[in-house]
Amino acid sequence: xxxxxxxxxxxxxxxxxxxxxxxxxVLVDVGISCREIEKRILRLGLSMDIxxxxxxxxxxxxxxxxxxxxxxxxxxxxYITPSTLRNSPISLEEDLVRSFTAHQPVTIGGxxxxxxxxxxxxxxxxxxxxxxxxxxIGIFTDIGAPCEQLIHYFKQCHAAFLEAxxxxxxxxxxxxxxxxxKRITGGNGHLSNKxxxxxxxxxxxxxxxxxxxxxxxxxxxxxxxxxxxxxKHAKKDLNVVVASRFQETSVYTIMKNNVNEPIKGVRFFSxxxxxxxxx
Numbered sequence: 001x002x003x004x005x006x007x008x009x010x011x012x013x014x015x016x017x018x019x020x021x022x023x024x025x026v027l028v029d030v031g032i033s034c035r036e037i038e039k040r041i042l043r044l045g046l047s048m049d050i051x052x053x054x055x056x057x058x059x060x061x062x063x064x065x066x067x068x069x070x071x072x073x074x075x076x077x078x079y080i081t082p083s084t085l086r087n088s089p090i091s092l093e094e095d096l097v098r099s100f101t102a103h104q105p106v107t108i109g110g111x112x113x114x115x116x117x118x119x120x121x122x123x124x125x126x127x128x129x130x131x132x133x134x135x136x137i138g139i140f141t142d143i144g145a146p147c148e149q150l151i152h153y154f155k156q157c158h159a160a161f162l163e164a165x166x167x168x169x170x171x172x173x174x175x176x177x178x179x180x181x182k183r184i185t186g187g188n189g190h191l192s193n194k195x196x197x198x199x200x201x202x203x204x205x206x207x208x209x210x211x212x213x214x215x216x217x218x219x220x221x222x223x224x225x226x227x228x229x230x231x232k233h234a235k236k237d238l239n240v241v242v243a244s245r246f247q248e249t250s251v252y253t254i255m256k257n258n259v260n261e262p263i264k265g266v267r268f269f270s271x272x273x274x275x276x277x278x279x
């Protein structure tokens with residue numbers, strides 16, 4: 001039994017991650033338009049028909065921009081904390097709003113979604129672990145610094161979307177004003193390549209099969225640099241992927257026994273297209 005994952009978009013221009021088991025799926029964050037999500041889902045050979053819920057990590061625009069239209073069109077429940085909803089500009093019908101509490105699993109068919117608090121400059125930011133068929137997937141982005149909870153859950157993951165937002169030297173020498181640089185590096189901003197790599201080297205589980213490096217800065221990072229950095233420290237059979245800020249990744253099949261196989265009805269990218277997606 002497998003779990004199927006893809007990044008539909010990852011970056012400051014919009015974030016959206018798909019996790020499904022073949023019968024039902026959830027989206028974590030909807031920071032791109034409904035139209036773009038539909039186009040990308042279709043290109044991948046997936047279907048919106050099995051998407052059963054949306055989970056929102058925090059209220060920043062690149063995580064909620066498309067949620068109202070998508071939720072209304074498909075009548076999808078949106079799991080969002082009251083504080084996040086109050087501090088966001090979105091307006092949802094009451095019957096579509098659901099709440100969640102850290103460390104209390106939410107069941108969506110055969111999937112279980114567990115949230116935990118993280119360091120980020122938002123009202124009540126959360127990361128998520130999604131479990132199904134004995135497989136655990138982590139969505140760990142927009143994190144100012146690794147904490148004990150992040151380490152605890154990362155060590156359980158068969159696959160993870162892990163933020164590698166900026167290269168420290170590129171940020172330091174870059175054009176950003178000092179105030180923004182301080183916000184990014186101040187403990188409630190984003191994970192640097194070094195912070196993410198230290199977490200990966202120290203705590204990667206032996207059964208992890210996929211690491212999807214996510215939320216790269218457009219100005220202060222380089223996809224090829226990030227890929228090379230993590231590939232050098234990954235075991236041979238671990239698939240390192242850099243999520244794109246312009247298009248979807250392939251669909252990846254995550255199995256408990258680390259054997260990756262395609263599923264019927266899902267179109268995987270050719271080698272050439274995948275390279276374009278990553279870099």
